[in-house]
Amino acid sequence: MARVGDKAANDGQSWQPIHAAITGAILTHDLLPGTKLPEDELAALFSVSRTVVRAALQALAHDRIVQLEKNRGAFVAQPSKKEAKEVFEARALIEPKVAAMAANNARPSDIVRLKRCLAEEEEAVHQQKRGEALLLSARFHESIAEIANHTVYFDIVRNLCAKSSLIIALYSARVDIFCERHAHDALVEAIANKSAHDAEELMLSHIVDLFSGIDARERPASTRDLAEILGRHVVRVASA
Amino acid sequence: MARVGDKAANDGQSWQPIHAAITGAILTHDLLPGTKLPEDELAALFSVSRTVVRAALQALAHDRIVQLEKNRGAFVAQPSKKEAKEVFEARALIEPKVAAMAANNARPSDIVRLKRCLAEEEEAVHQQKRGEALLLSARFHESIAEIANHTVYFDIVRNLCAKSSLIIALYSARVDIFCERHAHDALVEAIANKSAHDAEELMLSHIVDLFSGIDARERPASTRDLAEILGRHVVRVASA
DNA sequence: GGACACCGTATTGAATACAAAATTTGCCTG
C-alpha cells in the first residue's frame, strides 16, 4: 500500500537534495540559527546553478526554516520565543492524535522500523553523537506521522519537528535531551499494542516534557564552513 | 501590536502577487481543480519573467494547492477523497482551538472586522456572487486565525482553507453552501462575548457540518482563458 | 581622533538564452 511520505508522488524536483541536506544539517544542529546561506557557496557545493539553489531556499523559507531578507540573502531562521511556544502548543495538539492514529494503523514492519530508529538513537547517544541523536529523535516523530498515514498531519509534523530543532538550539535549557528516550520506548510499546489511547497520552506528556526543557535563555550562535557541514547531509540519489 | 499575518515580516517577495492572485482565483472557484497553469501565460499576464512565475508556482506546490509534474507543468491540484477527509479532520482538530484563542484575544476592532466580513458575504450571496461568497467565507476563517494571533496555526488554517476550496469544487454535494452563514453569525457572537468554550464548540460543529456537505461524487472540470479569470484577482500594489 | 561620505566589491534579484523533454501535427503504411 502506498504510504504517506513516499516520494513517488512529488515528482522529483532537482532542488530536493539541497533542501534535504540543509534540513538534515539543521536537525543535527550542524547548522545553527542565524547562519547565512550564500547562494554561490551552495551552488558550488551541489554543482548546480544558483537558480536551483534559490528554489531550495524558497522552499525552506516557506517552511519558515530559513528567513529570506531582501537583497541580503538567506539565513537559518531564529524563531522567537513566541513562536517557540506556538510550535510546541501545536505539537501538543496534533501529535497525540497522530500517535493514536499510528497505533490503530501500525503493521508489524512499522514497529520494527520504529524500534530500529530507537536503537540507532541509543547508539548515537552512547557514541556522544548528539547531533545524530537529535536527528533520529526527529525522524522518530516523523515516522509515527508516516505510519499514521495522514498526508496533512505528516507535512505539519515534519515542519514542526524542523522548527523544534531550531528552537532547541536557541532556547534549550536542558543539558541532556536524552532522558526522552524512555518516553519514546513507552510510545512504541503503546503503538505496538494498538493502544491508541495510551499512545495519545504518552505522546502528549512527551511533548509537554520536551517543552519544559525550553527556557528563556537565548543562545545565539552561528558557524561557517558550509562545505564541511553540508557534505555529511547530502542524500545520495537512489541510483538504480 | 503586531499581528500575525502582517506582511511586514516576510520581506516582500516579488512573486507574492501571483501567488495571491492564483490563490484568490481558487478560493472563488474561478480556477477549478485540474486547470493547467502555463508559465508563459502567467508571465505575460503579470508582465514578469518566467523566473518569478516559477517561484510562485513552487510556493503553491509547496502548499499542495498546485501539482507540479516534471516536464509537464503546473496544474491546480485535485485532492483525493482521502485527502479531503484528512483536511477536514485537521480543521476539526485545529480550528476549534483557534476559535477559542480568538475569543480570548479579540479586541473590539476585531469584532467589527469579522462582522464586516459577514456582511460582505451576505451581500455576495444576495447578489448571486457565489465565488465571492466562497472567498469571503474562507477569509472569515482566516481572520479568526489571525485574531488568535498564532503564526503557526494561522499558516495551517490558511492552507487548509485553500485546500478546502478545491475539495468543495470537486466533491461538494450541497447546492447551497450558505446555510453556514448562521453558524458564522453565532461564532462571531461567541467571540465577541469572549466565550472561548462556546466558540470552540460552535467552530467544531461548523466544520463537521461543512464536511457533511462533502460527498463521494466526483466533479472533474477545468476552465480556460486564464487572462479573463486572473485579471480580477490581481492585487494592486499599495502605491504610496 | 572620530564621524561621515564616497567608491569598489560582493551578493542577490530578475530576465534572457539555451537545452531537454513532451506534446502535437502530419504523413506514411497497413
Add this chain to the structure above:
DNA sequence: CAGGCAAATTTTGTATTCAATACGGTGTCC
C-alpha cells in the same frame, strides 16, 4: 480509414547574464 511513426512545435528545466542593492574600506572633513 485507422494506427503508428517521425518531424516540428511548444513548454519546461537549468544556466548564464545583466542590473540593483547592500556591505566594507578608505579618505576627508570637522
